Amino acid sequence: MELKWLEYAKKLQSIAQAGITYSKNKYELERFEQIRDISIQILQNYTDIEHAKIRNLFANETGYQTPKIDVRGAIYKDNKILLVKEKNDGRWALPGGWADIDTSLSEAIIKEAKEEAGLVVLPKRIISIFDYKKHAAKPLPYGVYKIFVECELIKGSFKNNIETSESGFFEPESLPPLSLNRNTREQIELCFETRKKQCHEAIFD
Structure with a gap:
């Protein structure tokens, strides 16, 4: 079974990625960027992976997130x-x-x-x-x-x-x-x- 904190981080990242791609409102874009940062912080707190590497592996895509x-x-x-x-x-x-x-x-x-x-x-x-x-x-x-x-x-x-x-x-x-x-x-x-x-x-x- 997948760890709950990882499940939540992945869901937050998916929401943020879709929002950053499709939203046109600059205030909404700012909020989605904050959500993405929260998802990265969750991963960083529960793993030994540095922030830059997490962003590169986990949060560097655009568009709707797919497997x-x-x-x-x-x-x-x-x-x-x-x-x-x-x-x-x-x-x-x-x-x-x-x-x-x-x-x-x-x-x-x-x-x-x-x-x-x-x-x-x-x-x-x-x-x-x-x-x-x-x-x-x-x-x-x-x-x-x-x-x-x-x-x-x-x-x-x-x-x-x-x-x-x-x-x-x-x-x-x-x-x-x-x-x-x-x-x-x-x-x-x-x-x-x-x-x-x-x-x-x-x-x-």
């Missing part, structure tokens, strides 16, 4: 799934990351698989679309939808890069320590289960 999109590619070989070792925490995850504004879902998956694992893949079907806050242990100051996509491996091999240090294929019972902000054990197990099904309806929430 960010994180994509993850499930790539298989035999009865194993590909994981990459993240350099920033030393733990393992399905290749993926934030979707760029100018890419489709398939293009984002193809890009991440190439950059993080050195592989050429063909996205086949959506496994699931999860709301991050319902499935992860660490709260974030913004909403995230995580999209898991089953992929066909075409060719390629791992190449050293700025984000990951190695890759490997793992069986479900021998998964390495996972980067839980990126994927949970349950989510990877779902990828294995989906692999066995000829027909699959995407799971969401």
Whole structure:
């Protein structure tokens, strides 16, 4: 369950962002800026993150606030799934990351698989679309939808890069320590289960 103070801070930020975007009255704009500052102060008081970084990550967008999109590619070989070792925490995850504004879902998956694992893949079907806050242990100051996509491996091999240090294929019972902000054990197990099904309806929430 999401922490109440974080829920309130996110709601205040969302209200402020929409108000700053659509209001034409200078007095209302001033009030919405104050609401945004309050949301930043709440985060600053409950975390160790400095004010400037919170504003950059949490309160730098314009327009109506919507969730960010994180994509993850499930790539298989035999009865194993590909994981990459993240350099920033030393733990393992399905290749993926934030979707760029100018890419489709398939293009984002193809890009991440190439950059993080050195592989050429063909996205086949959506496994699931999860709301991050319902499935992860660490709260974030913004909403995230995580999209898991089953992929066909075409060719390629791992190449050293700025984000990951190695890759490997793992069986479900021998998964390495996972980067839980990126994927949970349950989510990877779902990828294995989906692999066995000829027909699959995407799971969401």
